[in-house]
Amino acid sequence: MWEGIAQGLGTALDPANLLWVAAGCCAGTLIGMLPGLGPITAIALMIPVSYTLEPAAGLIMMAGVYYGAVFGGSTSSILINAPGVASTVATSFDGYPMARSGQAGRALAIAAYASFAGGTIGAIALLLFAGALASWATAFQSPEYTLILVFALSSIAAFAERGRVAKSCVAALLGLMLGTVGTDQSAGVQRFTFGRLDLMDGISFILLAMAVFALAEAFHMLTTRDRGGDYRPATSVRLAKGDARAITPTVGRNSALGFLVGILPGAGATLASFFAYDFEKRFTRNPACGIAAPEAANNAACTGSFVPLLTLGIPGSGTTAVLLGVMLSLGIQPGPRLLETDPAVFWGVIVSMYIGNLVLLALNLPLIPYISRLIQVSRPVLIPFVAAFSLVGVYLTTSNAFDLYLMLGFGIAALILRSWGFPLAPLLLGFILSGMLEENLRRTLYLADGSWSMLLDRPATVLLAFACAAIWLAPAIRWWRSRPAGEPES
Amino acid sequence: MNIRSRTASVLLAILGCAISGAAAAERVHVVIPVAAGGGLDGTARAAGRALTETELAETVSFENIAGAGGGRGLSMFVENAARFREALMVNSTPLILRHLQKLYPLSFRDLTPIVGLVADYGIFVVRSESTESDWSGVVERLQADPRGVVVGGGSARGSLDHIVAALALDAAGVDARRVRYLPYDGGGKAMLALLGKEIELLSTGLGETLPFIRAGEVRVLAITSPERVAAIEHVQTLTELGYPVVFANWRGMFASPAVDDDVRERHIQRFRTLTASQTWRQTLEQYGWEPLHLFGEDFTRYLEQQEALLGETMTRLGFTQ
Numbered sequence: 001m002w003e004g005i006a007q008g009l010g011t012a013l014d015p016a017n018l019l020w021v022a023a024g025c026c027a028g029t030l031i032g033m034l035p036g037l038g039p040i041t042a043i044a045l046m047i048p049v050s051y052t053l054e055p056a057a058g059l060i061m062m063a064g065v066y067y068g069a070v071f072g073g074s075t076s077s078i079l080i081n082a083p084g085v086a087s088t089v090a091t092s093f094d095g096y097p098m099a100r101s102g103q104a105g106r107a108l109a110i111a112a113y114a115s116f117a118g119g120t121i122g123a124i125a126l127l128l129f130a131g132a133l134a135s136w137a138t139a140f141q142s143p144e145y146t147l148i149l150v151f152a153l154s155s156i157a158a159f160a161e162r163g164r165v166a167k168s169c170v171a172a173l174l175g176l177m178l179g180t181v182g183t184d185q186s187a188g189v190q191r192f193t194f195g196r197l198d199l200m201d202g203i204s205f206i207l208l209a210m211a212v213f214a215l216a217e218a219f220h221m222l223t224t225r226d227r228g229g230d231y232r233p234a235t236s237v238r239l240a241k242g243d244a245r246a247i248t249p250t251v252g253r254n255s256a257l258g259f260l261v262g263i264l265p266g267a268g269a270t271l272a273s274f275f276a277y278d279f280e281k282r283f284t285r286n287p288a289c290g291i292a293a294p295e296a297a298n299n300a301a302c303t304g305s306f307v308p309l310l311t312l313g314i315p316g317s318g319t320t321a322v323l324l325g326v327m328l329s330l331g332i333q334p335g336p337r338l339l340e341t342d343p344a345v346f347w348g349v350i351v352s353m354y355i356g357n358l359v360l361l362a363l364n365l366p367l368i369p370y371i372s373r374l375i376q377v378s379r380p381v382l383i384p385f386v387a388a389f390s391l392v393g394v395y396l397t398t399s400n401a402f403d404l405y406l407m408l409g410f411g412i413a414a415l416i417l418r419s420w421g422f423p424l425a426p427l428l429l430g431f432i433l434s435g436m437l438e439e440n441l442r443r444t445l446y447l448a449d450g451s452w453s454m455l456l457d458r459p460a461t462v463l464l465a466f467a468c469a470a471i472w473l474a475p476a477i478r479w480w481r482s483r484p485a486g487e488p489e490s
Numbered sequence: 491m492n493i494r495s496r497t498a499s500v501l502l503a504i505l506g507c508a509i510s511g512a513a514a515a516e517r518v519h520v521v522i523p524v525a526a527g528g529g530l531d532g533t534a535r536a537a538g539r540a541l542t543e544t545e546l547a548e549t550v551s552f553e554n555i556a557g558a559g560g561g562r563g564l565s566m567f568v569e570n571a572a573r574f575r576e577a578l579m580v581n582s583t584p585l586i587l588r589h590l591q592k593l594y595p596l597s598f599r600d601l602t603p604i605v606g607l608v609a610d611y612g613i614f615v616v617r618s619e620s621t622e623s624d625w626s627g628v629v630e631r632l633q634a635d636p637r638g639v640v641v642g643g644g645s646a647r648g649s650l651d652h653i654v655a656a657l658a659l660d661a662a663g664v665d666a667r668r669v670r671y672l673p674y675d676g677g678g679k680a681m682l683a684l685l686g687k688e689i690e691l692l693s694t695g696l697g698e699t700l701p702f703i704r705a706g707e708v709r710v711l712a713i714t715s716p717e718r719v720a721a722i723e724h725v726q727t728l729t730e731l732g733y734p735v736v737f738a739n740w741r742g743m744f745a746s747p748a749v750d751d752d753v754r755e756r757h758i759q760r761f762r763t764l765t766a767s768q769t770w771r772q773t774l775e776q777y778g779w780e781p782l783h784l785f786g787e788d789f790t791r792y793l794e795q796q797e798a799l800l801g802e803t804m805t806r807l808g809f810t811q
Contacts, residue, residue: 044525044526044554047526047535051539137682138682138685138686139686140686141683141686141687141688142683142688183559183646184646185646185647185673185675186646186647186673187646187647187648188591188646188647188648188649188652188673190593197557197558197561197562197565198557198558198562200557200558200559200561200593201556201557201558201559265678265679265682308682312681312682312685313678313701313702314678314679314681314682315676315678316678321676321678322526324678325526325529325531325532328532328777329532329535329536331776333701334701335701335702335705336701336702336705336707337701337704337705398556398557399555400557400562439673439675443672443673443688446670446672447640447670447672447688
């Protein structure tokens with residue numbers, strides 16, 4: 001193995017490859033920063049470039065594009081509340097309010113440091129345990145997935161502010177329902193498509209995220225009066241006093257969590273970032289931790305998603321599926337034999353991830369003061385900018401005009417829900433989890449001939465079921481215990 | 491692009507062809523009805539690359555029109571036939587399946603078949619440590635109890651992987667409508683379910699499974715090809731085993747319904763030359779694809795046969811409404 005790592009270092013430190021990883025990171029960050037454009041689009045756009053390169057260089061560049069785009073995605077999440085990837089939705093929860101309160105630089109810096117640490121810890125874990133962890137991906141089957149998804153849904157309780165638990169649950173249910181539009185995987189029939197081809201694939205995540213977050217925010221700005229002073233200039237790119245100390249343990253534990261969840265095929269990075277946010281919010285109300293946790297987790301998870309790709313040849317997400325296509329066309333066959341047939345590629349990619357993270361940090365920190373100035377742009381300029389970019393971003397991924405009308409409709413609906421006090425993050429979370437939850441639950445029930453026992457007779461599922469119960473019961477117990485003291489609900 | 495300059499360049503290209511009398515290098519545009527990165531997308535791009543490498547085309551451009559499981563690209567290609575007069579569209583077996591299931595109003599008859607490029611045969615695999623050593627063992631268990639073996643595949647119920655399994659089991663006298671089929675979101679996740687012991691038998695394509703076969707993780711029990719395939723020469727075909735089922739997931743190129751005869755001829759000639767080339771042989775080897783190499787009318791006849799076979803079985807097995 002050490003021989004392999006040395007060989008990988010040789011590949012990754014080759015000046016030409018260093019240049020490609022830097023180029024990939026730059027391109028990925030730039031594309032990822034645009035609202036609506038995420039890693040899949042970034043990688044697809046760079047496919048023609050990769051064809052002109054040597055296999056190792058091409059793959060190293062594409063990996064750079066991948067984590068560059070994930071990194072860049074957090075920027076649009078924080079600055080204009082427009083997450084381009086599911087995995088940066090959680091970053092906007094605390095990041096956008098912090099940016100609006102004049103601390104855009106601080107929020108971006110926290111995200112940059114946490115991403116760097118998460119990615120680096122992930123790369124080291126990949127380096128050391130890639131082979132050993134391959135079996136972790138096969139250990140999770142439909143019953144385990146079902147419960148892990150229920151657990152994720154349960155964490156809605158954590159996103160809910162006090163007194164809004166019911167509204168959060170309603171929003172999550174709406175999201176679950178929106179997720180049922182399209183072709184039913186288990187029966188192969190169309191649901192709620194009204195005979196329209198445009199709805200056959202369901203509603204795209206990017207479309208809903210852009211409508212519910214970015215467009216609704218733009219509409220909201222239109223309907224409220226500019227009080228001024230909302231956006232104070234952000235001069236400092238530094239962390240605030242005490243931030244570094246506060247986020248270090250957060251970053252540490254959530255990188256480990258993110259890496260392990262990221263290995264699981266499915267929505268690895270998204271689940272990881274929601275879990276991380278949920279987990280941190282139980283310990284602290286510090287918004288710095290609320291940004292650092294999902295950022296560390298989603299970057300570690302992206303690295304983790306390379307475990308099944310490189311060791312089993314199985315893509316765990318849409319992005320790694322596109323990467324697999326790129327690898328095949330470069331003549332690299334990932335899988336159990338990659339380590340024997342192409343050790344230079346295997347280790348080169350892993351080592352280059354570590355270098356890529358350094359490049360990203362070096363690239364982004366000096367840019368923060370300039371990027372964060374975006375937020376000082378006055379409303380008459382900012383609103384059309386946000387609206388136009390999110391509409392264009394969605395149109396670019398599907399080139400379907402129907403999606404634009406759909407998006408406008410969702411944007412207006414979201415504005416109304418918002419004005420009634422419904423939080424929208426649970427809606428998006430419900431939507432993301434809906435399809436996977438249904439598929440896994442139906443498989444589980446089908447295997448057990450309709451009996452629910454399969455959800456509870458495996459060790460991992462029992463553990464997860466207890467965790468779900470704890471989440472739901474904890475607030476009730478807290479309320480019951482505080483009752484004798486006569487504390488009113490605040 | 492300026493329409494006049496495009497017309498001019500097309501005219502020039504036609505003139506050039508007429509003079510040289512061969513498929514001269516020119517621009518080829520390929521519409522891909524799925525998102526970038528999948529298997530069909532890979533086939534189109536690999537074929538395009540081989541075309542430029544062999545100088546059968548000057549440049550090859552691609553346009554992904556994804557959506558509606560390929561239906562959007564198909565309807566745009568047909569509805570805007572004038573715009574795509576010179577273009578090609580890549581497509582595969584679901585074109586036939588989804589028309590039979592009435593998910594697409596359009597079929598291959600609305601297109602102009604040019605070439606059937608490659609075939610991916612259906613295979614049935616088990617884990618390498620499975621106690622099932624041959625296909626007849628699985629069949630016997632399923633004949634006794636159709637629900638006794640859990641079969642999985644990388645696509646929804648009633649789509650490719652499920653239908654191939656149903657075809658093969660139906661030929662063996664198994665009540666295919668009662669067999670338990672678990673759908674997964676993509677062949678990769680179905681493979682994980684096989685390795686993780688959630689399913690016992692996986693219905694999938696040879697191309698994407700080859701690395702797992704070579705690594706010794708899974709064992710192939712049978713293949714749906716007409717003859718044995720070089721890549722896994724020890725595996726018997728269903729026909730050899732006494733169940734006459736031949737099925738290929740083809741991938742090929744189509745021209746627009748409005749294509750001119752001479753353009754169609756040139757497309758066909760271009761692919762005839764390509765498929766005979768060393769470059770193409772290397773491409774097939776690199777991706778583990780089996781050649782199909784059917785041109786023009788031959789390809790149309792092949793599609794008609796497949797549609798008839800699938801239509802009959804799917805109606806009998808209840809896959810169509």
